[in-house]
Amino acid sequence: MIRTLLRVLGREYAQPLRRTVALMTMTAVAEGLSYALVVPVLRELFGNTPENAWPWLIGFGGAIAVYAALRYISDLSGFHIGTALLRGMYHRLGDHLARLPVGWYSTSRLGEVSVLASRGVLDAMSVIAHLLAPFVSACVTPLTIVGVMLVFDWQMGLAALVAVPIVAAIQISTGRSMAAEDAEREERDHEATGRVIEFLQAQPVLRAGGRTTERFRLLDDSLQEVERASRRSTLSALPGAVGLTLTVQAVFTALLVLGTYLALYGDLGVAETLTILVLAARCADPLLSLTDIGGKLRGARSVLARLDTVLSTEPLPEAAEPIRPLRHDLEFDSVVFRHDDRTVIDNASLSVPQGQRLAVVGPSGAGKSTLLQLLARFYDVDAGTVRVGGVDVRDIDPEVLMARIAIVFQNVYLFDGTIEENVRLGRPDATDAEVRAAATAARLDEVTERLPDGWAANVGEGGALLSGGERQRVSIARALLKNAPIVLLDEVTSALDPVNEAAVHEGIERLMAGRTVVTVAHRMRTVQRADRVVFLDGGRVVEEGSHEELLRRGGRYADFWNISMVPVSREPESTGQ
Structure with missing residues (x-):
């Protein structure tokens, strides 16, 4: 999706976007690393000298402060770059549309361009301001926490690492299964919108012909198709959402069982076991949010694909060395x-x-x-x-x-x-x-x-x-x-x-x-x-x-x-x- 976004935005915006993504990634890593300090804090608290936890607790507070500062800067950067790109995208789309041949503007394309130029561009650019940071955080922070778990106990870390390919497979599978349903729902939405406009514009003719009842039925049928498409879209998303929730809960349960076993029969301390379970629980929230974020990103990806198609349309070629006519015949x-x-x-x-x-x-x-x-x-x-x-x-x-x-x-x-x-x-x-x-x-x-x-x-x-x-x-x-x-x-x-x-x-x-x-x-x-x-x-x-x-x-x-x-x-x- 990032490649499509960069292609749609153009080369001049690629570097600022890459810097913003890098800053968001650093923020997510800082969040994950900050939780590493929870281990020594709990170790001292459960040890013989609880007062020794203060330095670690202060260090943990400092790490959280650094993360908060990075989060503020990255979110602010996302809003700024999103606003700048929104303005730039409107200019780029307008300039490109002005260069396309008039024959390109069919009736169907006029409606599509109207939607793209209004809500579409706004939705696409909102990815940077509102979705990019949560998405990066949901992907990078859990991976960083898993890395921390591997450092403290390789067995627990390896058990947590098993969830990574499963979660990735669920997200990819859900995205593929939802693609067709999303396309159908969007088509039904456009059709219903056209029916509503047609019904309003045709009122004089319909009333003169006494056919308002028939037109109501056609409009109602179109709206029912929208309802059916929305229901199918929701049902197709359900297995992915349930599967992701079950996977996260199953991995957490496995970690709980493994941690209990290692604490009772292995060399893992109670404090370390409790800390790793806290880290595992911290991984759950961003992973579960991937379902909601993924749905929004699919919608934005669809808009970006349509924008990319429009911007990829070749305008009429211009002469490298234009000639200025001197006559007007x-x-x-x-x-x-x-x-x-x-x-x-x-x-x-x-x-x-x-x-x-x-x-x-x-x-x-x-x-x-x-x-x-x-x-x-x-x-x-x-x-x-x-x-x-x-x-x-x-x-x-x-x-x-x-x-x-x-x-x-x-x-x-x-x-x-x-x-x-x-x-x-x-x-x-x-x-x-x-x-x-x-x-x-x-x-x-x-x-x-x-x-x-x-x-x-x-x-x-x-x-x-x-x-x-x-x-x-x-x-x-x-x-x-x-x-x-x-x-x-x-x-x-x-x-x-x-x-x-x-x-x-x-x-x-x-x-x-x-x-x-x-x-x-x-x-x-x-x-x-x-x-x-x-x-x-x-x-x-x-x-x-x-x-x-x-x-x-x-x-x-x-x-x-x-x-x-x-x-x-x-x-x-x-x-x-």
């Missing part, structure tokens, strides 16, 4: 991109001269949004090349690339904060005047004037306190403030009402002015102002040209345009006659 050169064994972009080639606008249209699932993601290097292509300013995006520093691109998605995500804070994400060092100018250009000022708190109005998690059109205005203001030379638009008006659509279009026009633009269009009216139009189907460029040219050809684009522009027919109203 865009090019796809025979690009092929596959996702989940499906070819999304198939040998696509197209170009966008600097300062011009390209509209990408086509049926759903044609790969339109994927083109934007490949330009922003959310993914790497499987074949071909994506270029910005004539430079392969894989040869551009990621920060330099993103500084040149402003992206406005259809589904806007806002961070839980004020409107101004969300706009400033486009350029944090912008002046107040620049922020206000960008907001006015996006007609966001109309929104802030309506809200009681104005610019300081909180948008809620994900922007939940704003409407879709208001979120889009914040997103456009953010992109305007960034002032990037390349703009990528994933149809931002398809779900807006006419008033918000007009406002957003006005902001988009200001955003696109003088920039290289690629826009994915679902509403065909938005493509007429583009310099060129590409019709995409099945990941292939089927047609390319201006809007007028493509209409004159009468091909796929013309058919798509004619269908999209046909007004929806209305049924005649009934006269009631």
